[in-house]
Amino acid sequence: MSQPIVSLSIAARMTLNMHSLNNEGGEGNHIQTRMIDIVGEDMGLYNVNAISGDMLKHVLMEHFYHRAKEEHLRLCRSCQQFNVNRINADDQFLATASQKDAEFIDQLLQHCAMDDIGGILVTEKRSVPRKSVCEFGWVAAIPDLSRTESYFHVKYVSERGAKQASTETDEQQKNGANRGQNIFHRPASSGVYALVCHLELNRIGYNDITQQYAISPEERQKRASLLLESVMYTLLELNGAMRSTQLPHLVALEGFISTSDNAFPAPLISPLIGGNDQEKRFLYREQAHKIAAALNGKGPEHVLLKQFDTLPEFAEQMRLLIDSSTPQELTF
Numbered sequence: 559m560s561q562p563i564v565s566l567s568i569a570a571r572m573t574l575n576m577h578s579l580n581n582e583g584g585e586g587n588h589i590q591t592r593m594i595d596i597v598g599e600d601m602g603l604y605n606v607n608a609i610s611g612d613m614l615k616h617v618l619m620e621h622f623y624h625r626a627k628e629e630h631l632r633l634c635r636s637c638q639q640f641n642v643n644r645i646n647a648d649d650q651f652l653a654t655a656s657q658k659d660a661e662f663i664d665q666l667l668q669h670c671a672m673d674d675i676g677g678i679l680v681t682e683k684r685s686v687p688r689k690s691v692c693e694f695g696w697v698a699a700i701p702d703l704s705r706t707e708s709y710f711h712v713k714y715v716s717e718r719g720a721k722q723a724s725t726e727t728d729e730q731q732k733n734g735a736n737r738g739q740n741i742f743h744r745p746a747s748s749g750v751y752a753l754v755c756h757l758e759l760n761r762i763g764y765n766d767i768t769q770q771y772a773i774s775p776e777e778r779q780k781r782a783s784l785l786l787e788s789v790m791y792t793l794l795e796l797n798g799a800m801r802s803t804q805l806p807h808l809v810a811l812e813g814f815i816s817t818s819d820n821a822f823p824a825p826l827i828s829p830l831i832g833g834n835d836q837e838k839r840f841l842y843r844e845q846a847h848k849i850a851a852a853l854n855g856k857g858p859e860h861v862l863l864k865q866f867d868t869l870p871e872f873a874e875q876m877r878l879l880i881d882s883s884t885p886q887e888l889t890f
Contacts, residue, residue, distance in 0.1 A: 572752075574807065693757075
């Protein structure tokens with residue numbers, strides 16, 4: 559029996575060791591990791607390591623791209639090449655598309671599954687937005703439960719020109735650069751991170767201007783299933799910077815998945831609640847359960863919440879949703 563879903567939320571605590579998934583850039587021979595300021599449970603400010611939501615969104619869309627190709631979903635010419643400009647670079651589509659915004663969005667939704675799911679701001683000869691149906695927050699480290707270290711690396715250079723050698727400073731020569739070695743420093747972070755994600759499954763194929771669906775229920779079901787699969791793959795195979803030599807060690811994942819089959823919001827509470835206090839470790843899940851109970855009241859259970867304590871349990875819960883769920887239609 560299918561389970562209609564309007565919205566879905568995921569909140570999780572993720573333990574990652576020795577990763578460098580998201581960096582700000584370099585200064586000299588030092589690669590700098592991304593840090594953000596957050597307010598802790600004690601109302602104090604903390605500077606913690608973080609992975610941007612942009613990174614996870616890109617990972618999600620990459621997984622969706624591969625599955626869409628396998629399942630022969632319609633993709634614009636640019637998305638078929640995984641072009642980051644997406645439909646903005648599909649000159650053939652843009653040349654024949656309607657000049658009316660409402661009709662243009664219908665054509666876009668019918669033409670490309672990736673632009674439907676991931677959203678796009680069309681800027682070629684017009685300015686028409688398509689809001690994404692999936693949202694990721696920053697993956698922020700829990701205060702006092704993370705650490706970033708910088709590690710010394712040496713790259714051996716077999717041959718060096720006389721001109722390059724003559725421009726080296728005394729410090730570089732002292733460090734061994736004159737012997738064909740490039741010295742640099744790479745960061746690696748380990749810690750417990752808070753992850754939040756929200757999906758509006760009812761908006762798949764939905765034209766926000768006409769307030770009608772532009773694709774068939776069968777096509778919406780296909781796109782919804784692949785989106786849920788892609789969310790699962792995003793956490794099963796984290797992508798990002800420096801994975802060739804610093805593949806992250808994902809050692810723990812615990813949290814909850816909440817769903818709603820009507821206008822009630824699927825509860826989403828940040829796992830930052832509770833901080834590093836082990837007694838309050840699952841406070842965010844307890845609050846989410848109470849919110850779900852309050853939303854449901856004495857009536858039918860429109861809001862459901864499933865918790866998981868391991869990565870396999872998360873995969874099992876996601877597989878149940880993929881196999882049994884269908885995106886609920888918006889009604890007014």
